[in-house]
Amino acid sequence: DTGVSQDPRHKITKRGQNVTFRCDPISEHNRLYWYRQTLGQGPEFLTYFQNEAQLEKSRLLSDRFSAERPKGSFSTLEIQRTEQGDSAMYLCASSGGQGSNSPLHFGNGTRLTVT
Amino acid sequence: DAKTTQPNSMESNEEEPVHLPCNHSTISGTDYIHWYRQLPSQGPEYVIHGLTSNVNNRMASLAIAEDRKSSTLILHRATLRDAAVYYCILRDGNQAGTALIFGKGTTLSVSS
Numbered sequence: 603d604t605g606v607s608q609d610p611r612h613k614i615t616k617r618g619q620n621v622t623f624r625c626d627p628i629s630e631h632n633r634l635y636w637y638r639q640t641l642g643q644g645p646e647f648l649t650y651f652q653n654e655a656q657l658e659k660s661r662l663l664s665d666r667f668s669a670e671r672p673k674g675s676f677s678t679l680e681i682q683r684t685e686q687g688d689s690a691m692y693l694c695a696s697s698g699g700q701g702s703n704s705p706l707h708f709g710n711g712t713r714l715t716v717t
Numbered sequence: 718d719a720k721t722t723q724p725n726s727m728e729s730n731e732e733e734p735v736h737l738p739c740n741h742s743t744i745s746g747t748d749y750i751h752w753y754r755q756l757p758s759q760g761p762e763y764v765i766h767g768l769t770s771n772v773n774n775r776m777a778s779l780a781i782a783e784d785r786k787s788s789t790l791i792l793h794r795a796t797l798r799d800a801a802v803y804y805c806i807l808r809d810g811n812q813a814g815t816a817l818i819f820g821k822g823t824t825l826s827v828s829s
Contacts, residue, residue: 606760611825619808633814635816635817636817642821642823644802644804644819644820644821645804645817645819646817646819647816647817647818650816652814657814658816693760693761695760695761697814703749703751703766703808703810705751705763705766706753706761706763706817707762707763708760708761708762709757709760710758710759710760711760
């Protein structure tokens with residue numbers, strides 16, 4: 603178990619640029635989640651995949667955000683035309699098994715700073 | 718989603734037990750009580766979960782009130798490494814894969 607891996611760990615970008623983050627879940631985990639966390643707040647749910655299917659999207663996921671999980675393995679989260687309000691920690695988590703209570707395993711996140 | 722209420726912060730001394738409370742008065746019969754914690758500069762990590770009975774694992778114990786309207790996460794001997802934000806979350810056991818909805822949690826400080 604190598605854990606959930608996220609890349610990059612830090613990203614600084616200028617307002618208006620596009621950024622893409624990658625998440626590698628624990629192998630064979632069929633469920634993958636993206637969250638966003640700002641300072642002093644708990645993580646906020648963005649979207650959820652089961653295998654390659656995107657099953658749920660939060661209203662927080664504006665049109666500028668898109669997530670993919672093309673082969674049911676790694677996932678990418680792209681933010682287009684970044685805004686300063688997008689500055690946050692972006693967390694990825696995965697879970698496996700058939701049960702509804704399988705724990706989520708989180709990566710250590712990608713910290714985005716928009717200047 | 719059913720909501721939980723936790724104190725904003727708590728303090729403890731090293732080697733002492735810690736009882737972290739959580740109120741969830743609107744819990745439904747199929748909601749499981751999950752606890753996660755988040756150490757500084759890390760993603761959240763799973764601690765424990767339960768439905769009705771008290772639960773124990775190597776990290777902690779979970780005590781669930783008989784009416785299920787509250788629960789308590791128990792760290793038997795706090796260490797400095799236990800300083801973290803602790804989240805109490807309800808998760809519907811009938812909906813496979815449902816996302817966790819985090820609140821602000823309780824920030825636990827541990828002093829030596």
